[in-house]
Amino acid sequence: MNPQEGIAPVRQYHIAPQTGVAFTVQKHQTIRVIDVAGRQVSDLVCFALQDIEEYLSSGRTIDYNEKLFLSTGDTLYSNRSNPMLAIIEDPVGKHDFLFAPCSREMFTLTYNETKPHPNCLDNLAAVLDQYGVKAFQIPTAFNIFMNVEVSPSGQVAVKPPLSKAGDFIDLKAEMDLLVGVTACAAGKCNNYRCTPIAVEVYE
Numbered sequence: 001m002n003p004q005e006g007i008a009p010v011r012q013y014h015i016a017p018q019t020g021v022a023f024t025v026q027k028h029q030t031i032r033v034i035d036v037a038g039r040q041v042s043d044l045v046c047f048a049l050q051d052i053e054e055y056l057s058s059g060r061t062i063d064y065n066e067k068l069f070l071s072t073g074d075t076l077y078s079n080r081s082n083p084m085l086a087i088i089e090d091p092v093g094k095h096d097f098l099f100a101p102c103s104r105e106m107f108t109l110t111y112n113e114t115k116p117h118p119n120c121l122d123n124l125a126a127v128l129d130q131y132g133v134k135a136f137q138i139p140t141a142f143n144i145f146m147n148v149e150v151s152p153s154g155q156v157a158v159k160p161p162l163s164k165a166g167d168f169i170d171l172k173a174e175m176d177l178l179v180g181v182t183a184c185a186a187g188k189c190n191n192y193r194c195t196p197i198a199v200e201v202y203e
């Protein structure tokens, strides 16, 4: 189902592989995040436009929804327990809200990278800086299309995304928001091929 069928977006962004973008949306606008080529993760963070000390909270969202895996009908909450985003359409249905954005340190610790590697944390910090957000204020991202399996004993395993080329998720803003979105720069979670992400904003 495509609720925006035949409707033109009011804004759109192309996020090149291993980069990010920041933008603002008003309450009731819908953000569509599109996997352009398939099997590509997109990290999304957001802040209250009026006060960046209010930000997306993985912990509160998991608490209030009583689940790890969020999809259509679920609401993403802030650290002040206010609704920030509502998932209104989600054909893929598998995303992660446990893992921090990939970072320089992650590539060093996990992959023994010796030189700087493009990463979502630096990319988010770079595009959010103009809005006054510093790297340490960037919370756990809603990792769109990231496919994490949690075993009964609590082991987590990163699998290739279930998204195909053109798949999307629609998120309705429940307040005026500052939003940061990436085309994730990591290997494993993107099936070892970093590709672009597209974003469209609808009234």
Ligand SMILES: [Zn+2]
Pocket: 043, 101, 102, 119, 120, 121, 183, 184, 185, 186
């Ligand atoms: Zn990443």
